[in-house]
Amino acid sequence: MLIQSDHIIKWMELVNAQIDKQKEYLTQLDQAIGDGDHGINMTRGFKEVIQKIHQTTYDDIGKLFQDVGMVLVSKVGGASGPLYGTAFIKAGQVLKGKPEITINELGQAFQESVNGIKLRGKSQIGDKTMLDVWEPVTKYIQQNGNTLNIRELISYAREQMEHTKELEAKKGRASFLGKRSIGHLDPGAVSSCILFETLCSILLEENLTKE
Amino acid sequence: MLIQSDHIIKWMELVNAQIDKQKEYLTQLDQAIGDGDHGINMTRGFKEVIQKIHQTTYDDIGKLFQDVGMVLVSKVGGASGPLYGTAFIKAGQVLKGKPEITINELGQAFQESVNGIKLRGKSQIGDKTMLDVWEPVTKYIQQNGNTLNIRELISYAREQMEHTKELEAKKGRASFLGKRSIGHLDPGAVSSCILFETLCSILLEENLTKE
Amino acid sequence: MIFLKKLINNPEQVVRDMIDGMVLAHPDKLKNLPGTNVMIRAHAPVQGKVALVSGGGSGHEPSHAGYVGVGMLDAAVAGEVFTSPTPDQILEAIKAVDTGNGVLLIIKNYSGDLMNFEMAAELAEAEGIQVAKVVVNDDVAVENSTYTTGRRGIAGTVFVHKIAGALAEKGASLEEVEQVANKVIQHVRSMGVAFTPCTVPAAGKPSFEIGETEMEIGIGIHGEPGTHRTAMASADEIADILLSRILDDMKLSPGDQVAVMINGLGGTPLMELYILNKKVSQILKNKDISVYNTYVGEYMTAIEMAGCSITLLKLDDQLIELLEAPADTIAWKN
Amino acid sequence: MIFLKKLINNPEQVVRDMIDGMVLAHPDKLKNLPGTNVMIRAHAPVQGKVALVSGGGSGHEPSHAGYVGVGMLDAAVAGEVFTSPTPDQILEAIKAVDTGNGVLLIIKNYSGDLMNFEMAAELAEAEGIQVAKVVVNDDVAVENSTYTTGRRGIAGTVFVHKIAGALAEKGASLEEVEQVANKVIQHVRSMGVAFTPCTVPAAGKPSFEIGETEMEIGIGIHGEPGTHRTAMASADEIADILLSRILDDMKLSPGDQVAVMINGLGGTPLMELYILNKKVSQILKNKDISVYNTYVGEYMTAIEMAGCSITLLKLDDQLIELLEAPADTIAWKN
Ligand SMILES: Nc1ncnc2c1ncn2[C@@H]1O[C@H](COP(=O)(O)OP(=O)(O)O)[C@@H](O)[C@H]1O
Ligand SMILES: Nc1ncnc2c1ncn2[C@@H]1O[C@H](COP(=O)(O)OP(=O)(O)O)[C@@H](O)[C@H]1O
Ligand SMILES: [Mg+2]
Ligand SMILES: [Mg+2]
Ligand SMILES: [Mg+2]
Ligand SMILES: [Mg+2]
The missing domain is CATH 3.40.50.10440 (Dihydroxyacetone kinase; domain 1)
Incomplete structure (x- = not known):
């Protein structure tokens, strides 16, 4: 089965619900090595995303991603706003005009997201940022394509997220801490993991995968 | 026996020691209905008094009182500085030129102190201030003169001090509290009580009374 | 140590x-x-x-x-x-x-x-x-x-x-x-509120105790107790409480001109003083009292106390001229 | 509520x-x-x-x-x-x-x-x-x-x-x-210290925890952790700690001219900033660095955080002229 706009909308609703639930946790993570607003920023952003995407009906998945990205850019601020925003906008450009897409196509779109995050954030893998979830997870999706095992993807995403604990931050606020950042999860990696986990839930629920 | 400069110097030393001991208590009393500096003010003042009066030898009790008063005026500040200062300066004027004095004469000198406090503070008995100790205690000394029972005087001074608890403050910082000042001892009344109690100790120790 | x-x-x-x-x-x-x-x-x-x-x-x-x-x-x-x-x-x-x-x-x-x-x-x-x-x-x-x-x-x-x-x-x-x-x-009237006490260095401990969710209305600038304690309220409510006491006392008439001072007591950030000023401005506007000038900042503090005071000064032409006259000091420059 | x-x-x-x-x-x-x-x-x-x-x-x-x-x-x-x-x-x-x-x-x-x-x-x-x-x-x-x-x-x-x-x-x-x-x-270098955390209103709780007698050296203006924690020290010692880091980085020479900013982070009263400045002035004087101008107050805060930062700007004739040029803003008037 193919992924349609409605699935993406459901995904965003689930992200919104999950982020809201984990707001305090995300903020706590950010208090440890940042400035303690990541939960606040993300809930503000996805609340607005939901409002926006409920106003329109979308035939074009690309347009939907684009709108999500624009809302995130203009409502979140901080580091996560432009990064998540760029990720969705870039993915939207790839998916422009498509009413439905395969998991493969989604993987290609995410590859553009990853490129966008890297360019905007001047970051690379191992810098202890959201990229440490986005890049490997995207690669994983692309490698497995339509034969993707969703439960395995969830574990994989979580592993990547957990892995940020060991890293020394090179980018973002946590970088100011140098070695003192080691031992803490990166808040953006955790919210990114939420994003991919909720995507997986939708794919499972809606029987959008082979499995 | 007559009171000499050395007795007054001993008295001041004892006041200094007692005030220092009760510094926190006086400050605490002042925190309740004032600004929490009475203990600090009084210790600062009497430390300086001791320094000053140890520098000179005094044949003239009046001069000794005068010096104590001047130090208090110029080192204490706040309300208690000018008031205690005035009290000693005024008493000093009465005792000017005297190498030794009777308890009766001391009472007369204190009467001038009381007048000075009233004039400077524009206060009267019942206003919940140091005057509520000074005025009745002075009257008591004058009434009993050289037949004064020192132990009774101590109890009397304490009673007057305790009595300020029931009063509503009309003068000083506590007056800003209105009825909320009721139920608290007046810090200046407590320090004044220390002054008279220590005087009594000296009079007893040195066998300066009939008793 | x-x-x-x-x-x-x-x-x-x-x-x-x-x-x-x-x-x-x-x-x-x-x-x-x-x-x-x-x-x-x-x-x-x-x-x-x-x-x-x-x-x-x-x-x-x-x-x-x-x-x-x-x-x-x-x-x-x-x-x-x-x-x-x-x-x-x-x-x-x-x-x-x-x-x-x-x-x-x-x-x-x-x-x-x-x-x-x-x-x-x-x-x-x-x-x-x-x-x-x-x-x-x-x-x-x-x-x-x-x-x-x-x-x-x-x-x-x-x-x-x-x-x-x-x-x-x-x-x-x-x-x-x-x-x-x-x-x-x-022609000048003020009233303050404190959220936290302050510590006189030589005393070494806070000037008073106050509950986690209480404020002291009518605080003095030395941590002297105010008129009463009450539950912490919103900025708008606090503006209302303080200003209504001041206005009761001043008896201003519609059309009167005032200078407003929103004064921080030492521990309250500028952001909060401006938030308070929003409501103060609105209340005065509703009463048709015209604000000639507003001063927001720390003018008369109580060490590091969190809290503020509101001051109104009723103006006339002479006072306006003198308020606007040049001044060159550390804390007030015209 | x-x-x-x-x-x-x-x-x-x-x-x-x-x-x-x-x-x-x-x-x-x-x-x-x-x-x-x-x-x-x-x-x-x-x-x-x-x-x-x-x-x-x-x-x-x-x-x-x-x-x-x-x-x-x-x-x-x-x-x-x-x-x-x-x-x-x-x-x-x-x-x-x-x-x-x-x-x-x-x-x-x-x-x-x-x-x-x-x-x-x-x-x-x-x-x-x-x-x-x-x-x-x-x-x-x-x-x-x-x-x-x-x-x-x-x-x-x-x-x-x-x-x-x-x-x-x-x-x-x-x-x-x-x-x-x-x-x-x-030519500008700064370093800060915090004694207490600050509370982002939407977070509703302090940005970090810190012991009764600790301070965080090198704090950021968002409550981000600094370089290390250590026991609270005297104003003179704090001036020493912050200034020596700044001077290490700047490599000023005797005779150089600087502007100094002693910046309060929101909860520290002016009195304390001036006390700090006394030592800062003395240290610079001892190093024969001449202080052209000193700015003391709240310029860049972290809500209600208690703490401060010290900033040095190395000056030349152009920078002096521009620093002294007229300015008419809420927080800086020349
Ligand atoms: N340059 C960067 N590249 C990639 N990700 C970054 C970069 N800077 C920050 N991030 C991510 O953003 C997260 C912080 O987001 P948030 O707290 O919302 O913003 P801010 O740091 O501005 O307060 C970090 O945990 C990290 O994952
Ligand atoms: N007008 C006054 N007349 C007499 N005594 C006064 C007057 N005002 C204050 N006092 C006394 O001074 C005491 C307070 O002294 P202190 O705390 O040292 O000064 P301040 O009130 O300036 O902080 C009060 O407890 C009271 O006894
Ligand atoms: Mg953050
Ligand atoms: Mg932020
Ligand atoms: Mg006092
Ligand atoms: Mg005082």
Whole structure:
């Protein structure tokens, strides 16, 4: 089965619900090595995303991603706003005009997201940022394509997220801490993991995968 | 026996020691209905008094009182500085030129102190201030003169001090509290009580009374 | 040795260290009279001008030395923290700035300040210096009465410095300067609130205890208790509470013009003062009272206390002109 | 409902309420671009002049709107508390103040600020507006490296506003204004310390925990952890710790001239900042570094955090002239 706009909308609703639930946790993570607003920023952003995407009906998945990205850019601020925003906008450009897409196509779109995050954030893998979830997870999706095992993807995403604990931050606020950042999860990696986990839930629920 | 400069110097030393001991208590009393500096003010003042009066030898009790008063005026500040200062300066004027004095004469000198406090503070008995100790205690000394029972005087001074608890403050910082000042001892009344109690100790120790 | 969470060296030396640091920071504006806690204008005495002397306990920075300079004070006398300065220090200040045109003492209405300034005035008069005194009592939290000490002087004092200072700078006589100071005093009213206590360094512990969700309405600038305690409320409600007390007392009429001061007590950030001002502006607008000027910041503090005060000054043409006149001090520049 | 001990109405509305209260207080200096969190000069745009736009998260008041006015910024963009503003808002600011002479963006070095301002710059350039960017990174608490985000921008930013603003006011070109801003950035270094955390209203609890007798050396202006924790020390020792890090980095020579900023983080009273300045002055004097000017007060805060930062700016004739040039803003008047 193919992924349609409605699935993406459901995904965003689930992200919104999950982020809201984990707001305090995300903020706590950010208090440890940042400035303690990541939960606040993300809930503000996805609340607005939901409002926006409920106003329109979308035939074009690309347009939907684009709108999500624009809302995130203009409502979140901080580091996560432009990064998540760029990720969705870039993915939207790839998916422009498509009413439905395969998991493969989604993987290609995410590859553009990853490129966008890297360019905007001047970051690379191992810098202890959201990229440490986005890049490997995207690669994983692309490698497995339509034969993707969703439960395995969830574990994989979580592993990547957990892995940020060991890293020394090179980018973002946590970088100011140098070695003192080691031992803490990166808040953006955790919210990114939420994003991919909720995507997986939708794919499972809606029987959008082979499995 | 007559009171000499050395007795007054001993008295001041004892006041200094007692005030220092009760510094926190006086400050605490002042925190309740004032600004929490009475203990600090009084210790600062009497430390300086001791320094000053140890520098000179005094044949003239009046001069000794005068010096104590001047130090208090110029080192204490706040309300208690000018008031205690005035009290000693005024008493000093009465005792000017005297190498030794009777308890009766001391009472007369204190009467001038009381007048000075009233004039400077524009206060009267019942206003919940140091005057509520000074005025009745002075009257008591004058009434009993050289037949004064020192132990009774101590109890009397304490009673007057305790009595300020029931009063509503009309003068000083506590007056800003209105009825909320009721139920608290007046810090200046407590320090004044220390002054008279220590005087009594000296009079007893040195066998300066009939008793 | 355990230190308070304060930038101090020795609790007994805070006033000395502060004055030294202040003069080192602003040698173009201030000098310290040697051996005293008196700060005077760098170019004092100013010939041909009535001199203004104010002061009080320390801990209210930028009051009072922050207002020494052209268009405001000639001298400020700093007492120990929350303790009125002594008469000899005030006398030194008077003598240093008098040029034969007389000196106005601006005193906040506290027993201690009154007595020490009065004694200084007597000593100065005995030396042939013409002295006038005004007593600021703007705090409506305290009931006024001739039988008691009356109302306290708080942030409204700064308007007295500004306006009397401006008139003195224009060359007015001591009597005229005293008159306009009294006019300001008549027309200025304030009230404050505290959320946290403050710590006098030498006392080493907070001036009072207050619950996690309580505030003290009508607080003084020395941590003296206010009129009552109540549950913490919103900025809008607090604006309402304070302003309605002030307006009750002032009896302004629609069309009246005022200056507003939203004063932080030391621990409250500017952001919150502006949030408070939003409601204050709205309330005044609804009552058709026109705000000529608004001053937001720390003008008269209580060490690091969290809280604020609101001050209204009713204006007329003369007061407006003097409020707008040039001033060049550390804490007030026009 | 339980309220924080803050003058706020709704934690989600603090920025909106603050901006409204600010514009109501200073209508002669500021206006708010409708529908945005952008504040521009009351008389913006100013024809024939390069425009300066700065901004960042809120909670640093008087930064940044406090520096909007003649001789400093043309616009300030306020983000949520401690959160960089978004590109669309920054774009609105740029468009509102550009008069065809180009716009300089003054950015503090945080990933968030950089990215949002960069996106805004790209959008503005796409609309044909000439934009230059400078990035302030004065905080020596953080090691500089091209592989990491590098040093943070803190209180030194205010000197960039002042000096670049002065040159722009004289009619210099965008390139010249950018150049002088970069010169200030090259020559300005800061370091801070915190004694208490601060509370982001929407988070509702303190940004970090710290022991009764500890301080955090090298704190950021968002409550980000610093270089290390240590026992609370005296003002003199703290001056020593902070200044020696700054001086290590700056490598000043005897005879050099500097401007000093002793900046309060929000909860530390002026008295303490002056006490700190005493020692700072003495240390610099001992090293034969001459202090041209000292600024003491709250310039770049972290809500109600107790603590401070010290900033040194190495001066030359050009920088002195621009530092002394007229400025008329809420928080800086020359
Ligand atoms: N340069 C960067 N590249 C990629 N991700 C980044 C970068 N800077 C920050 N991040 C991500 O953003 C997260 C922080 O987001 P948030 O707290 O919302 O913003 P801010 O740091 O501005 O407060 C970090 O945990 C990290 O994952
Ligand atoms: N007008 C007055 N007349 C008499 N005593 C007064 C007056 N005002 C204050 N006092 C006394 O001074 C005491 C307070 O002294 P202190 O705390 O040292 O000064 P301050 O009130 O200036 O802080 C009060 O407890 C009271 O006894
Ligand atoms: Mg953050
Ligand atoms: Mg007291
Ligand atoms: Mg006192
Ligand atoms: Mg942030």
